[in-house]
């Protein structure tokens with residue numbers, strides 16, 4: 094389709110970095126800012142589902158402070174972190190305990206700007222359940238992260254997810270449809286859907302919306318206890334629109350996968366989507382706050398919805 098004149102002028106202004114002149118151009122039917130400064134972003138009350146302590150140097154405390162400095166620049170109110178100072182695909186119990194200790198040390202340094210999920214390995218079900226109790230029931234963490242050690246359909250996962258449901262915390266399950274083939278323990282969105290069906294009381298987030306989001310959204314849409322986590326894939330036009338259309342805005346969660354991905358590129362998925370302002374607010378923060386309400390209340394952390 095040929096570009097109309099106004100779109101062309103606006104595009105050129107962007108290319109030239111003419112942010113100020115862009116503001117003065119007429120915008121047909123636009124009810125939302127074209128330029129999001131920190132203040133307008135702060136008003137959205139953004140909570141980021143997905144952050145890591147890798148990719149930057151220093152102690153756990155130094156790393157989280159450094160990352161949160163950038164989050165604040167983008168007006169992000171809170172970031173949920175998981176895993177330790179390095180990525181371990183199939184950690185032994187002493188390794189995931191150390192990772193969770195590093196995470197909790199970082200959270201202490203971050204104060205109210207960060208939250209954390211416990212990292213577990215379903216190949217060690219007993220030790221994982223003990224760790225879940227140590228860090229979530231008796232500790233400060235408010236959710237569970239499962240990565241690529243075992244698929245969501247593997248033995249050992251269900252007990253963890255059931256326990257998470259009892260503790261009323263969500264489970265973030267990494268999912269991807271890789272063109273080159275998944276890792277042996279890497280879940281697809283379909284695996285997450287099976288897990289969600291097997292444990293209807295659990296609240297499960299299908300990470301990365303499956304990477305290939307057109308397939309991922311279809312795979313999870315029938316399960317009301319599955320959410321799409323938007324973080325950590327390239328910002329592609331149409332992704333958020335399709336997720337909202339097929340799942341409803343209430344089941345879509347913004348996350349960045351920082352610092353491996355930039356806050357700006359991941360926020361842009363939502364801010365640039367052709368959806369209603371109220372839907373953006375849900376996706377950027379309100380949905381995650383609702384998912385975490387019980388966990389935060391149990392820990393005496395007051396939160397405005």
Ligand SMILES: [Zn+2]
Pocket residue numbers: 143145325350
């Ligand atoms: Zn990640």
